[in-house]
Amino acid sequence: MSDPLLELDDVYKSYGEEQVLSGVSFEMDAGDVDVVIGPSGSGKSTMLRCVNRLTEINGGAIYLNGECVTDADTDVNELRKQVGMVFQDFNLFAHLTALGNVTLGLRKVRGIDKAAAQEQGYEHLEQVGLLDQADSYPAELSGGQKQRVGIARALAMDPKLLLFDEPTSALDPELVGEVVEVMRDLAAEGITMLVVSHEMGFARSAASDIIFLDDGEIVEHGPPEQLFENPQAARTGEFLSRLETTHEGE
Amino acid sequence: MSDPLLELDDVYKSYGEEQVLSGVSFEMDAGDVDVVIGPSGSGKSTMLRCVNRLTEINGGAIYLNGECVTDADTDVNELRKQVGMVFQDFNLFAHLTALGNVTLGLRKVRGIDKAAAQEQGYEHLEQVGLLDQADSYPAELSGGQKQRVGIARALAMDPKLLLFDEPTSALDPELVGEVVEVMRDLAAEGITMLVVSHEMGFARSAASDIIFLDDGEIVEHGPPEQLFENPQAARTGEFLSRLETTHEGE
Amino acid sequence: FGGGGGGDDGTTEITAGTAPGFPPFEMKEDGELVGFDIDLLEAVVDETDYTLAGWEEFEFKSLIPALTNENIDVVAAGMTINDERDETIDFTDPYYSSNQAIVVREDGDFSPSSLSDLSGRPIGAQKGTTGESTVQSELIEPGNLDESNYNSYGNYVLAVEDLQNGNIDAVVIDEPVAQTFAAQRPVVIAFTYETGENFGFGVREGDDEFTQALNDGLSTVRDGSTYQDLTNKWFGQQ
Amino acid sequence: MGTPESTTTGRTIRARAAGLTDQPLTLLTVGAFWTWLVVRWTNDFLLDGALIERNTSFFPTAPFESAASTLGGLAASLGPVGFPVGWVAGFFEFLAASIPYLPPLATGVWATILLTLLGIALGFVIAVPLSVARVYGGGATRSVALGYTELFRGTPLLAQLFVLYFATPLTTIIRELPTVGTGFIPAQAFWVAVIAFTLNSAAYQSEYIRSALNSVPEGQLTAARSIGLSKVDGIRHVVLPQGLRYAIPGWSNELVYLIKYSSLASFITVRELFQRTDSIASETYRYTELFVLAGLLYLALVISASLLMEYVEDRVAIPGLGTTGR
Amino acid sequence: MQSDWAFVVGNLDLLLVGTGVTVALTAASILLGFLLGFPAGAVEVYGRGPLKRAVETAGVVLRGTPLLVIIILLFFGLSVSSSAFVTATIALGLRSAAYQSQIFRGALQSVDEGQLEAARAVGMGRLQAIRSVVVPQALRRSVPGFQNEFTIVLKDTSIAIVIGLGELLTVGQNLYQGGQSTAALEIFLTVSLIYFVLTFVTNRSLDYVDDHFSIPGGERA
């Protein structure tokens, strides 16, 4: 059997006194789309940040393609080229156009020359439906457009794995659709994604697995049908029902 | 028949060239809870701001309890004591504790002495379930807690009418529930509220009427059952279906 | 109240102004204002019907504005009587004649003997003094010295310091001052240039009664032994 | 200390002076000022006085003198209501009196400008690493940067000039360098002043830049690192381009300060604008006219600097970034 | 060298008197600057019409004119007072007011507009809302700018000698210009040290005050 693309093996993480992740383990194969849900403060963002080492873990190990990425001597810049990240509040480079945002990494990290980088940049902007906005600055884009630039920026580095941290929660209800659509397309193209999100529509239709994190532990992990229709743990059911009451559309 | 509590009569409002409200008319009776929905930029916030004269209208009139509030010689400070406002991004006074936020108006506007103001302040904090956080500063509160302080601050002035401008859209999905709960309680207590919100759960369960605003005009206005199950205008159905796709919980 | 000197009754108080930092004429020692000018003016005023209320210290260049603005009534600051100044203020009779000394480094190989030897050499003087005027009128204006070779300092001490550092080759200063420095520092007077310039007390234009009183006082002091005593005290031992 | 708001705090003189620069009259005056300066310098420094002899003004004084005396006479004949005419006469008198002093002052302006520009530019080169060290450096680099800043901000510039000029061998070294002190290249005192202003201004500039760097949201560097840029590259390609734009208003204040503080260089015999004014005044006793004249020249320089910075700010402006906000 | 330092030490009492003048002049000027500058800053943010324009123009003129020119004009031109200390305080105070107004303007503007709006929404009048909500927040934010301004005023007090006020730097210069000693460098270093101590102590105290009044959990102070 081939190695999983990503493997978390008993990962521990604390900030000072506070234990944030307490023995988290799971695996993802290439092409999987896993959605992480859980209450605020349960450690979802921290978990993502551990994967591309924006924070260091205190115990356990994380493997990407079978290689341990949490070794002290792993080149973090090398690792981050393979793991793209899309932020909740976009974090677009404010001084660069949409195209500039997408090409900066290509030019300064991959060392590709300007013309070639732009060509690739346009392709990725097209992929997220933003060719028209290539020359707009972040401040001139709507929230949904900003987030799509953020996705294109991550895609441009041709990562093996894309991390999304609540990519839609900073968006107006109407704009959420745009971004969810792009993510569905990426899922269909077979891109491996680990997504923190409470967009139930997306989770139901695109997720391979749902991971329910509570208080730094994985309480439940399984395909969406099972988790939503027939949650094993009481805590899962409770959390889901609380999510539903506030979003009870048809 | 008694006067309505609030009446908008053919209200026009423009910013420079741009027509934002084009002949908006509706009435609310005491105890009503009306929810305003509509696309971004349709003029929802502007309408609320006209009611307590944070902006001036260009045509028509607004009556509160039968008195015209849009006359140039109406005392705006007097008016605003009767019309409370809860902001989307909270706008808590950053240099005051939760209690300080609630009592500032009582002391400086109503001229109530400190001890009495604090007593009332505690009552209102209790009403929103925040007695424990009375001495916390805004930066020390969670989003949901901040918004509840905002509500208590408005309630403290004992207003005839409460305006809410997207009171939950700056909150995490889970925190939305807290605030919606408080609003449901207020509705049950018979407090008159005009709420801009896309929280369908709240609209369905608590609204007397839904007002659908599009491009500065009221496209449809009616009880939630009618508007949701059987929208009259094509535009309303379209807007609602777009809202649903992104929030499609059970 | 410092202003409004020269009144009608005989006991008007006057305030004198000076700019310390010009030894031995006026300087600060242990915080006290001392010097030839100080002692002399006090002696002169003693001979008149005026009384000296006190001293005000200014930068040298502020003295004339301070006088015309009535902040002070008389200037005693080693001020040379010349035509430009005479246009703005009046002077008493001269009380001291001073020539300019040209000071050079003791161990240097430059030993000029006349002003023309200074051509093409960087030289310095104190801003607003006769030394500066001499450089201007005798060297720069006739074209014997390029303007960029002349450095103007806020104070002699800095000029002499810069002479020692080698940034300039000569300093033009009043002779008594030069003697003070020659005694203390590794500098020597190369030669003196006779300007025949005279120091006078500065008074407001039109304050004729007061000027007359000072002139009378001055001649009384000169006639007695006081003037000689003061000269011995301040210039004698050098 | 040094939070985003101190960047807004920085929007001071320049932003206000910009109010003046809206007016075409201001533009015209500044244009005339610079034309005069450039022609003057070309004549004095490059053409060796070919157009007109050095130290001779381009403008004749006679017309202004006669205008002043005519108007003065008119004012006198109008009696008590003649005072506005009297003011105009006074103005012409001032012009007539000022004209002969313009040529040497123009030379002084050259030194003032050169001193300011070199001081600010070289200071900037030191200030950027200094501020980056303050914001992103480790304990040691941070303390070194802090020590530098406190030392140069906490002691008088005059004392710094004194120590560099009189107490170090700097002058001895610089005066031996070729071309120093020839033609329009000033002598050693000037270069010592440049060094002092550079060191001093670097301390102030680094504070403006530091607070601007602090106002770049943290997420920007996180995002830069998440696409694989190293910390240094992230700072260079993402944080600095934004932070420096935020810093422009505060930094412009420093430019204005430097224009005015360059007058302290006269203390070590640099012949800049203030020194020229002062030495002419001590010879002629026309203190009032000369200081007003120098004040006007400084004001013209300050307004020019404001216009320049306004232009720069416009040129590098990016929608939604920095000062175009409220 | 030895005797030069001994000379400085022997005259330390004089330098301390000069320091006293410097401190008094700085304190008086900063205070005057605050009393005029704070309202001026508020007028620039919230005022309108001729008053606002007048304040802005006065500010540009005061900031654009060298301090030396201001002080000479006030003393010799307008003769606002025969006391050099009073005149120097007015000159330094006016100019500092012009700069402080900008510090406070920036701080007032940096307080989110929503704060004012929320205050108005509870029924406070404009002035009252500014006073009870915006000003307390703005004052906390103006500390860094205020530290800069303090540093600048402290060192600019030395200009007061042109009108005959002998503060620290002048006392120091008088010492070596008296011809008694060649201790110029030693004097400059000592004077610098005194300035440095004054700046350092004041700025650290302001930091302390800032920390003390900082809003818990609020922005980096």
Ligand SMILES: Nc1ncnc2c1ncn2[C@@H]1O[C@H](COP(=O)(O)OP(=O)(O)OP(=O)(O)O)[C@@H](O)[C@H]1O
């Ligand atoms: N840099 C940090 N320093 C200290 N504590 C931190 C830090 N970042 C996060 N925490 C703490 O770790 C815990 C988990 O935070 P995390 O952001 O991972 O939660 P989350 O599940 O993403 O929550 P949310 O849904 O609100 O984003 C929280 O209690 C938080 O306070």
Ligand SMILES: Nc1ncnc2c1ncn2[C@@H]1O[C@H](COP(=O)(O)OP(=O)(O)OP(=O)(O)O)[C@@H](O)[C@H]1O
């Ligand atoms: N102060 C203002 N000046 C000029 N135009 C404004 C101003 N405030 C709002 N507008 C414009 O008025 C229109 C209506 O804005 P409004 O904020 O009322 O919309 P909204 O329905 O609340 O939208 P959203 O759901 O995005 O909050 C928009 O086109 C907006 O650009």
Ligand SMILES: [Mg+2]
């Ligand atoms: Mg999170």
Ligand SMILES: [Mg+2]
């Ligand atoms: Mg709105």
